[in-house]
Amino acid sequence: MKFTGTIWRPPYEASSLLLEVTAGCTHHKCKFCTLYNDLPFKFRMSPMEDIECDLQEAQLWRTDPIAKLTARLQGIPEQKGFQRAFLTGANPFVLKAKRLLAIAELVRKYVPTVQTIGCFARVTDITLKSDSDLTALAQGGYDSLTIGIETGDDEALRFMNKGYAAADIVEQCTRLDRAGIRYNFFYLVSISGAGRGEIGAKATAAVCNQLHPQLIGANMLTIYPDSELYQEIQQGNWQEESEVEKYREIRTLIESLDIPTQFAALGVTNAFQLHGFLPEDRGALITAIKKIIDTVGEEKLRDYRRNLRHL
Incomplete structure:
Protein backbone atom coordinates (compact mmCIF):
# COMPACT_ATOMS: atom_id res chain seq x y z
CA MET A 1 0.00 0.00 0.00
CA SER A 144 -20.47 8.84 7.72
CA LEU A 145 -18.18 11.61 6.53
CA THR A 146 -16.00 13.28 9.14
CA ILE A 147 -16.23 17.07 8.91
CA GLY A 148 -13.96 19.33 10.93
CA ILE A 149 -16.41 22.14 11.50
CA GLU A 150 -14.17 23.25 14.43
CA THR A 151 -16.74 25.72 15.81
CA GLY A 152 -19.94 27.63 15.17
CA ASP A 153 -18.27 30.87 16.32
CA ASP A 154 -18.03 33.09 13.23
CA GLU A 155 -15.41 35.35 14.80
CA ALA A 156 -13.12 32.38 15.41
CA LEU A 157 -13.80 30.90 11.95
CA ARG A 158 -12.76 34.20 10.35
CA PHE A 159 -9.65 34.64 12.49
CA MET A 160 -8.46 31.08 11.85
CA ASN A 161 -9.01 31.34 8.06
CA LYS A 162 -11.37 28.36 7.89
CA GLY A 163 -12.94 29.61 4.66
CA TYR A 164 -16.61 29.29 5.66
CA ALA A 165 -19.10 30.62 8.20
CA ALA A 166 -21.49 28.95 10.64
CA ALA A 167 -24.38 29.46 8.23
CA ASP A 168 -22.47 27.48 5.60
CA ILE A 169 -22.14 24.53 7.98
CA VAL A 170 -25.90 24.48 8.46
CA GLU A 171 -26.68 24.90 4.77
CA GLN A 172 -24.27 22.27 3.46
CA CYS A 173 -24.93 19.64 6.13
CA THR A 174 -28.66 20.06 5.59
CA ARG A 175 -27.95 19.08 1.98
CA LEU A 176 -26.14 15.97 3.22
CA ASP A 177 -29.18 15.16 5.37
CA ARG A 178 -31.44 15.40 2.33
CA ALA A 179 -29.12 13.20 0.27
CA GLY A 180 -28.95 10.55 2.98
CA ILE A 181 -25.23 10.93 3.75
CA ARG A 182 -24.57 10.78 7.49
CA TYR A 183 -21.74 12.75 9.07
CA ASN A 184 -19.65 13.25 12.20
CA PHE A 185 -18.30 16.57 13.45
CA PHE A 186 -14.92 17.47 14.91
CA TYR A 187 -15.08 20.34 17.39
CA LEU A 188 -11.85 22.16 18.25
CA VAL A 189 -11.85 23.15 21.91
CA SER A 190 -10.22 26.57 22.57
CA ILE A 191 -10.43 27.80 18.97
CA SER A 192 -12.34 30.87 20.19
CA GLY A 193 -9.48 31.89 22.47
CA ALA A 194 -9.17 32.85 26.13
CA GLY A 195 -12.36 34.20 27.65
CA ARG A 196 -14.50 33.13 24.67
CA GLY A 197 -14.58 29.35 25.00
CA GLU A 198 -18.08 29.10 26.41
CA ILE A 199 -19.30 31.62 23.82
CA GLY A 200 -17.88 29.36 21.11
CA ALA A 201 -19.40 26.26 22.71
CA LYS A 202 -22.88 27.81 22.76
CA ALA A 203 -22.53 28.99 19.15
CA THR A 204 -21.44 25.49 18.10
CA ALA A 205 -24.35 23.87 19.93
CA ALA A 206 -26.70 26.29 18.15
CA VAL A 207 -25.32 25.05 14.81
CA CYS A 208 -25.38 21.36 15.76
CA ASN A 209 -28.92 21.60 17.14
CA GLN A 210 -30.15 22.40 13.62
CA LEU A 211 -28.49 19.30 12.16
CA HIS A 212 -28.10 15.55 12.65
CA PRO A 213 -24.46 14.68 13.41
CA GLN A 214 -24.03 11.07 14.44
CA LEU A 215 -21.12 12.05 16.65
CA ILE A 216 -19.50 15.24 17.89
CA GLY A 217 -15.83 14.61 18.61
CA ALA A 218 -13.97 17.13 20.73
CA ASN A 219 -10.26 17.69 20.16
CA MET A 220 -8.29 20.17 22.26
CA LEU A 221 -6.30 22.78 20.40
CA THR A 222 -2.59 22.10 20.79
CA ILE A 223 -0.36 24.86 19.41
CA TYR A 224 3.02 24.11 17.86
CA PRO A 225 5.81 26.60 17.01
CA ASP A 226 5.55 25.92 13.27
CA SER A 227 1.93 27.07 13.13
CA GLU A 228 0.77 30.50 12.03
CA LEU A 229 -1.28 30.70 15.23
CA TYR A 230 1.90 30.47 17.31
CA GLN A 231 3.15 33.61 15.55
CA GLU A 232 -0.15 35.37 16.27
CA ILE A 233 0.31 34.56 19.95
CA GLN A 234 3.89 35.90 19.93
CA GLN A 235 2.61 39.13 18.41
CA GLY A 236 -0.08 39.47 21.08
CA ASN A 237 -2.98 38.99 18.66
CA TRP A 238 -4.51 35.90 20.29
CA GLN A 239 -4.43 34.13 23.64
CA GLU A 240 -5.01 30.46 24.37
CA GLU A 241 -7.48 29.28 26.98
CA SER A 242 -6.21 27.70 30.16
CA GLU A 243 -6.62 23.93 30.38
CA VAL A 244 -9.37 24.26 32.98
CA GLU A 245 -11.18 26.71 30.70
CA LYS A 246 -11.09 24.07 27.98
CA TYR A 247 -12.95 21.60 30.19
CA ARG A 248 -15.48 24.26 31.14
CA GLU A 249 -15.97 24.86 27.43
CA ILE A 250 -16.63 21.16 26.82
CA ARG A 251 -19.08 21.13 29.72
CA THR A 252 -20.95 24.09 28.21
CA LEU A 253 -21.14 22.36 24.84
CA ILE A 254 -22.58 19.20 26.40
CA GLU A 255 -25.08 21.23 28.44
CA SER A 256 -26.19 23.17 25.34
CA LEU A 257 -26.72 20.29 22.92
CA ASP A 258 -30.37 19.24 22.67
CA ILE A 259 -30.14 16.69 19.85
CA PRO A 260 -29.61 12.93 20.16
CA THR A 261 -25.98 12.27 19.30
CA GLN A 262 -22.76 10.72 20.55
CA PHE A 263 -20.21 12.89 22.28
CA ALA A 264 -16.59 11.76 22.28
CA ALA A 265 -13.26 13.18 23.39
CA LEU A 266 -11.05 10.25 22.46
CA GLY A 267 -8.06 11.65 20.58
CA VAL A 268 -4.56 12.12 21.97
CA THR A 269 -5.16 15.86 22.44
CA ASN A 270 -7.50 15.01 25.30
CA ALA A 271 -5.74 14.24 28.60
CA PHE A 272 -8.86 12.34 29.69
CA GLN A 273 -11.08 10.24 27.46
CA LEU A 274 -14.80 11.01 27.48
CA HIS A 275 -17.56 9.21 25.62
CA GLY A 276 -21.31 9.02 25.97
CA PHE A 277 -24.68 9.35 24.31
CA LEU A 278 -26.81 12.45 24.59
CA PRO A 279 -29.11 13.14 26.22
CA GLU A 280 -28.98 10.02 28.42
CA ASP A 281 -25.32 10.33 29.48
CA ARG A 282 -25.27 14.10 29.91
CA GLY A 283 -25.19 13.98 33.70
CA ALA A 284 -22.39 11.40 33.84
CA LEU A 285 -20.27 13.38 31.36
CA ILE A 286 -20.72 16.62 33.29
CA THR A 287 -19.86 14.85 36.55
CA ALA A 288 -16.68 13.44 34.97
CA ILE A 289 -15.65 16.89 33.75
CA LYS A 290 -16.28 18.45 37.16
CA LYS A 291 -14.06 15.80 38.73
CA ILE A 292 -11.25 16.59 36.27
CA ILE A 293 -11.48 20.31 37.03
CA ASP A 294 -11.67 19.83 40.79
CA THR A 295 -9.12 17.05 41.33
CA VAL A 296 -6.59 17.35 38.49
CA GLY A 297 -6.32 21.07 38.04
CA GLU A 298 -4.47 23.44 35.74
CA GLU A 299 -0.85 22.51 36.45
CA LYS A 300 -1.15 18.78 35.69
CA LEU A 301 -3.36 19.39 32.67
CA ARG A 302 -0.87 21.94 31.32
CA ASP A 303 1.98 19.45 31.84
CA TYR A 304 0.12 17.00 29.62
CA ARG A 305 -0.27 19.65 26.89
CA ARG A 306 3.41 20.69 27.07
CA ASN A 307 4.57 17.10 26.74
CA LEU A 308 2.37 16.36 23.74
CA ARG A 309 5.18 16.53 21.21
CA HIS A 310 3.13 15.64 18.18
CA LEU A 311 -0.46 14.89 17.34
Whole structure:
Protein backbone atom coordinates (compact mmCIF):
# COMPACT_ATOMS: atom_id res chain seq x y z
CA MET A 1 0.00 0.00 0.00
CA LYS A 2 1.27 3.48 -0.86
CA PHE A 3 0.94 6.25 1.73
CA THR A 4 2.40 9.75 1.72
CA GLY A 5 3.43 11.50 4.91
CA THR A 6 1.66 10.95 8.22
CA ILE A 7 -1.72 9.27 7.84
CA TRP A 8 -4.54 10.72 9.95
CA ARG A 9 -7.82 8.99 10.66
CA PRO A 10 -10.54 9.35 13.31
CA PRO A 11 -10.39 6.90 16.26
CA TYR A 12 -13.63 5.27 15.12
CA GLU A 13 -12.14 4.34 11.72
CA ALA A 14 -9.57 2.00 13.31
CA SER A 15 -11.02 -1.12 11.67
CA SER A 16 -11.56 0.45 8.25
CA LEU A 17 -9.49 -0.24 5.14
CA LEU A 18 -7.31 2.85 4.72
CA LEU A 19 -6.92 3.84 1.09
CA GLU A 20 -4.88 6.84 -0.07
CA VAL A 21 -6.73 8.75 -2.78
CA THR A 22 -5.36 12.21 -1.94
CA ALA A 23 -2.50 13.64 0.07
CA GLY A 24 -2.44 17.05 1.71
CA CYS A 25 -5.19 19.65 1.98
CA THR A 26 -6.74 21.84 -0.72
CA HIS A 27 -7.21 24.69 1.78
CA HIS A 28 -4.02 24.53 3.88
CA LYS A 29 -4.63 27.99 5.39
CA CYS A 30 -5.98 27.27 8.88
CA LYS A 31 -3.75 29.14 11.31
CA PHE A 32 -3.65 26.36 13.90
CA CYS A 33 -2.98 23.40 11.59
CA THR A 34 0.40 21.68 11.25
CA LEU A 35 -0.87 18.24 10.27
CA TYR A 36 0.40 18.34 6.69
CA ASN A 37 3.57 20.39 7.14
CA ASP A 38 5.68 17.30 6.40
CA LEU A 39 4.51 17.26 2.77
CA PRO A 40 6.52 19.06 0.06
CA PHE A 41 3.28 20.02 -1.73
CA LYS A 42 -0.12 21.43 -0.79
CA PHE A 43 -2.43 18.80 -2.30
CA ARG A 44 -2.16 15.85 -4.65
CA MET A 45 -4.57 13.30 -6.12
CA SER A 46 -3.47 9.69 -6.33
CA PRO A 47 -3.46 8.29 -9.89
CA MET A 48 -6.31 5.85 -10.40
CA GLU A 49 -3.81 3.13 -11.33
CA ASP A 50 -2.12 3.53 -7.92
CA ILE A 51 -5.48 3.25 -6.16
CA GLU A 52 -6.27 0.10 -8.13
CA CYS A 53 -2.87 -1.44 -7.28
CA ASP A 54 -3.44 -0.74 -3.57
CA LEU A 55 -6.86 -2.38 -3.74
CA GLN A 56 -5.37 -5.41 -5.46
CA GLU A 57 -2.93 -5.68 -2.56
CA ALA A 58 -5.70 -5.21 0.00
CA GLN A 59 -7.67 -7.96 -1.73
CA LEU A 60 -5.03 -10.46 -0.66
CA TRP A 61 -4.93 -9.51 3.02
CA ARG A 62 -7.85 -11.73 4.00
CA THR A 63 -6.79 -14.69 1.88
CA ASP A 64 -2.99 -14.68 2.21
CA PRO A 65 -2.04 -18.08 3.72
CA ILE A 66 0.98 -16.67 5.55
CA ALA A 67 -1.17 -13.99 7.18
CA LYS A 68 -3.72 -16.63 8.18
CA LEU A 69 -1.01 -18.86 9.68
CA THR A 70 0.48 -15.91 11.58
CA ALA A 71 -2.95 -15.03 12.98
CA ARG A 72 -3.49 -18.61 14.16
CA LEU A 73 -0.05 -18.76 15.79
CA GLN A 74 -0.72 -15.45 17.58
CA GLY A 75 -4.21 -16.46 18.62
CA ILE A 76 -5.81 -13.66 16.63
CA PRO A 77 -9.36 -14.34 15.35
CA GLU A 78 -9.56 -14.75 11.60
CA GLN A 79 -10.76 -11.59 9.93
CA LYS A 80 -14.02 -11.73 8.01
CA GLY A 81 -13.18 -8.94 5.57
CA PHE A 82 -13.30 -5.17 5.62
CA GLN A 83 -16.79 -3.78 6.09
CA ARG A 84 -15.75 -0.20 5.50
CA ALA A 85 -13.12 1.83 3.62
CA PHE A 86 -11.75 5.18 4.74
CA LEU A 87 -10.15 7.39 2.08
CA THR A 88 -7.12 9.20 3.45
CA GLY A 89 -6.01 12.79 3.01
CA ALA A 90 -7.27 16.01 4.59
CA ASN A 91 -10.35 16.30 2.38
CA PRO A 92 -10.82 13.62 -0.28
CA PHE A 93 -14.46 14.67 -0.61
CA VAL A 94 -13.22 17.62 -2.66
CA LEU A 95 -12.77 15.22 -5.59
CA LYS A 96 -15.39 15.42 -8.30
CA ALA A 97 -18.36 13.10 -7.83
CA LYS A 98 -17.42 11.20 -10.99
CA ARG A 99 -13.98 10.36 -9.58
CA LEU A 100 -15.34 9.43 -6.16
CA LEU A 101 -17.84 7.09 -7.79
CA ALA A 102 -15.09 5.52 -9.90
CA ILE A 103 -13.09 4.91 -6.71
CA ALA A 104 -16.16 3.31 -5.12
CA GLU A 105 -16.49 0.99 -8.13
CA LEU A 106 -12.87 -0.11 -7.70
CA VAL A 107 -13.39 -0.72 -3.99
CA ARG A 108 -16.41 -2.92 -4.70
CA LYS A 109 -14.52 -4.77 -7.43
CA TYR A 110 -11.54 -5.74 -5.30
CA VAL A 111 -12.91 -5.70 -1.75
CA PRO A 112 -16.59 -6.61 -2.16
CA THR A 113 -17.14 -6.96 1.60
CA VAL A 114 -16.90 -3.15 1.94
CA GLN A 115 -20.37 -1.72 2.47
CA THR A 116 -19.65 1.96 3.10
CA ILE A 117 -16.93 4.48 2.33
CA GLY A 118 -15.97 7.43 4.51
CA CYS A 119 -13.40 10.21 4.46
CA PHE A 120 -12.59 13.63 5.87
CA ALA A 121 -14.48 16.50 4.24
CA ARG A 122 -14.44 20.27 4.41
CA VAL A 123 -17.70 22.19 4.41
CA THR A 124 -16.57 23.80 1.14
CA ASP A 125 -16.20 20.34 -0.48
CA ILE A 126 -19.95 19.84 -0.17
CA THR A 127 -20.61 23.25 -1.75
CA LEU A 128 -18.87 22.10 -4.93
CA LYS A 129 -21.37 19.27 -5.47
CA SER A 130 -24.90 19.42 -6.81
CA ASP A 131 -27.80 17.78 -5.02
CA SER A 132 -27.82 15.06 -7.67
CA ASP A 133 -24.09 14.50 -7.08
CA LEU A 134 -24.70 14.00 -3.37
CA THR A 135 -27.56 11.60 -4.01
CA ALA A 136 -25.39 9.57 -6.40
CA LEU A 137 -22.56 9.47 -3.84
CA ALA A 138 -24.95 8.26 -1.16
CA GLN A 139 -26.15 5.52 -3.51
CA GLY A 140 -22.51 4.72 -4.29
CA GLY A 141 -21.82 3.93 -0.63
CA TYR A 142 -20.43 7.21 0.72
CA ASP A 143 -21.60 7.63 4.29
CA SER A 144 -20.47 8.84 7.72
CA LEU A 145 -18.18 11.61 6.53
CA THR A 146 -16.00 13.28 9.14
CA ILE A 147 -16.23 17.07 8.91
CA GLY A 148 -13.96 19.33 10.93
CA ILE A 149 -16.41 22.14 11.50
CA GLU A 150 -14.17 23.25 14.43
CA THR A 151 -16.74 25.72 15.81
CA GLY A 152 -19.94 27.63 15.17
CA ASP A 153 -18.27 30.87 16.32
CA ASP A 154 -18.03 33.09 13.23
CA GLU A 155 -15.41 35.35 14.80
CA ALA A 156 -13.12 32.38 15.41
CA LEU A 157 -13.80 30.90 11.95
CA ARG A 158 -12.76 34.20 10.35
CA PHE A 159 -9.65 34.64 12.49
CA MET A 160 -8.46 31.08 11.85
CA ASN A 161 -9.01 31.34 8.06
CA LYS A 162 -11.37 28.36 7.89
CA GLY A 163 -12.94 29.61 4.66
CA TYR A 164 -16.61 29.29 5.66
CA ALA A 165 -19.10 30.62 8.20
CA ALA A 166 -21.49 28.95 10.64
CA ALA A 167 -24.38 29.46 8.23
CA ASP A 168 -22.47 27.48 5.60
CA ILE A 169 -22.14 24.53 7.98
CA VAL A 170 -25.90 24.48 8.46
CA GLU A 171 -26.68 24.90 4.77
CA GLN A 172 -24.27 22.27 3.46
CA CYS A 173 -24.93 19.64 6.13
CA THR A 174 -28.66 20.06 5.59
CA ARG A 175 -27.95 19.08 1.98
CA LEU A 176 -26.14 15.97 3.22
CA ASP A 177 -29.18 15.16 5.37
CA ARG A 178 -31.44 15.40 2.33
CA ALA A 179 -29.12 13.20 0.27
CA GLY A 180 -28.95 10.55 2.98
CA ILE A 181 -25.23 10.93 3.75
CA ARG A 182 -24.57 10.78 7.49
CA TYR A 183 -21.74 12.75 9.07
CA ASN A 184 -19.65 13.25 12.20
CA PHE A 185 -18.30 16.57 13.45
CA PHE A 186 -14.92 17.47 14.91
CA TYR A 187 -15.08 20.34 17.39
CA LEU A 188 -11.85 22.16 18.25
CA VAL A 189 -11.85 23.15 21.91
CA SER A 190 -10.22 26.57 22.57
CA ILE A 191 -10.43 27.80 18.97
CA SER A 192 -12.34 30.87 20.19
CA GLY A 193 -9.48 31.89 22.47
CA ALA A 194 -9.17 32.85 26.13
CA GLY A 195 -12.36 34.20 27.65
CA ARG A 196 -14.50 33.13 24.67
CA GLY A 197 -14.58 29.35 25.00
CA GLU A 198 -18.08 29.10 26.41
CA ILE A 199 -19.30 31.62 23.82
CA GLY A 200 -17.88 29.36 21.11
CA ALA A 201 -19.40 26.26 22.71
CA LYS A 202 -22.88 27.81 22.76
CA ALA A 203 -22.53 28.99 19.15
CA THR A 204 -21.44 25.49 18.10
CA ALA A 205 -24.35 23.87 19.93
CA ALA A 206 -26.70 26.29 18.15
CA VAL A 207 -25.32 25.05 14.81
CA CYS A 208 -25.38 21.36 15.76
CA ASN A 209 -28.92 21.60 17.14
CA GLN A 210 -30.15 22.40 13.62
CA LEU A 211 -28.49 19.30 12.16
CA HIS A 212 -28.10 15.55 12.65
CA PRO A 213 -24.46 14.68 13.41
CA GLN A 214 -24.03 11.07 14.44
CA LEU A 215 -21.12 12.05 16.65
CA ILE A 216 -19.50 15.24 17.89
CA GLY A 217 -15.83 14.61 18.61
CA ALA A 218 -13.97 17.13 20.73
CA ASN A 219 -10.26 17.69 20.16
CA MET A 220 -8.29 20.17 22.26
CA LEU A 221 -6.30 22.78 20.40
CA THR A 222 -2.59 22.10 20.79
CA ILE A 223 -0.36 24.86 19.41
CA TYR A 224 3.02 24.11 17.86
CA PRO A 225 5.81 26.60 17.01
CA ASP A 226 5.55 25.92 13.27
CA SER A 227 1.93 27.07 13.13
CA GLU A 228 0.77 30.50 12.03
CA LEU A 229 -1.28 30.70 15.23
CA TYR A 230 1.90 30.47 17.31
CA GLN A 231 3.15 33.61 15.55
CA GLU A 232 -0.15 35.37 16.27
CA ILE A 233 0.31 34.56 19.95
CA GLN A 234 3.89 35.90 19.93
CA GLN A 235 2.61 39.13 18.41
CA GLY A 236 -0.08 39.47 21.08
CA ASN A 237 -2.98 38.99 18.66
CA TRP A 238 -4.51 35.90 20.29
CA GLN A 239 -4.43 34.13 23.64
CA GLU A 240 -5.01 30.46 24.37
CA GLU A 241 -7.48 29.28 26.98
CA SER A 242 -6.21 27.70 30.16
CA GLU A 243 -6.62 23.93 30.38
CA VAL A 244 -9.37 24.26 32.98
CA GLU A 245 -11.18 26.71 30.70
CA LYS A 246 -11.09 24.07 27.98
CA TYR A 247 -12.95 21.60 30.19
CA ARG A 248 -15.48 24.26 31.14
CA GLU A 249 -15.97 24.86 27.43
CA ILE A 250 -16.63 21.16 26.82
CA ARG A 251 -19.08 21.13 29.72
CA THR A 252 -20.95 24.09 28.21
CA LEU A 253 -21.14 22.36 24.84
CA ILE A 254 -22.58 19.20 26.40
CA GLU A 255 -25.08 21.23 28.44
CA SER A 256 -26.19 23.17 25.34
CA LEU A 257 -26.72 20.29 22.92
CA ASP A 258 -30.37 19.24 22.67
CA ILE A 259 -30.14 16.69 19.85
CA PRO A 260 -29.61 12.93 20.16
CA THR A 261 -25.98 12.27 19.30
CA GLN A 262 -22.76 10.72 20.55
CA PHE A 263 -20.21 12.89 22.28
CA ALA A 264 -16.59 11.76 22.28
CA ALA A 265 -13.26 13.18 23.39
CA LEU A 266 -11.05 10.25 22.46
CA GLY A 267 -8.06 11.65 20.58
CA VAL A 268 -4.56 12.12 21.97
CA THR A 269 -5.16 15.86 22.44
CA ASN A 270 -7.50 15.01 25.30
CA ALA A 271 -5.74 14.24 28.60
CA PHE A 272 -8.86 12.34 29.69
CA GLN A 273 -11.08 10.24 27.46
CA LEU A 274 -14.80 11.01 27.48
CA HIS A 275 -17.56 9.21 25.62
CA GLY A 276 -21.31 9.02 25.97
CA PHE A 277 -24.68 9.35 24.31
CA LEU A 278 -26.81 12.45 24.59
CA PRO A 279 -29.11 13.14 26.22
CA GLU A 280 -28.98 10.02 28.42
CA ASP A 281 -25.32 10.33 29.48
CA ARG A 282 -25.27 14.10 29.91
CA GLY A 283 -25.19 13.98 33.70
CA ALA A 284 -22.39 11.40 33.84
CA LEU A 285 -20.27 13.38 31.36
CA ILE A 286 -20.72 16.62 33.29
CA THR A 287 -19.86 14.85 36.55
CA ALA A 288 -16.68 13.44 34.97
CA ILE A 289 -15.65 16.89 33.75
CA LYS A 290 -16.28 18.45 37.16
CA LYS A 291 -14.06 15.80 38.73
CA ILE A 292 -11.25 16.59 36.27
CA ILE A 293 -11.48 20.31 37.03
CA ASP A 294 -11.67 19.83 40.79
CA THR A 295 -9.12 17.05 41.33
CA VAL A 296 -6.59 17.35 38.49
CA GLY A 297 -6.32 21.07 38.04
CA GLU A 298 -4.47 23.44 35.74
CA GLU A 299 -0.85 22.51 36.45
CA LYS A 300 -1.15 18.78 35.69
CA LEU A 301 -3.36 19.39 32.67
CA ARG A 302 -0.87 21.94 31.32
CA ASP A 303 1.98 19.45 31.84
CA TYR A 304 0.12 17.00 29.62
CA ARG A 305 -0.27 19.65 26.89
CA ARG A 306 3.41 20.69 27.07
CA ASN A 307 4.57 17.10 26.74
CA LEU A 308 2.37 16.36 23.74
CA ARG A 309 5.18 16.53 21.21
CA HIS A 310 3.13 15.64 18.18
CA LEU A 311 -0.46 14.89 17.34
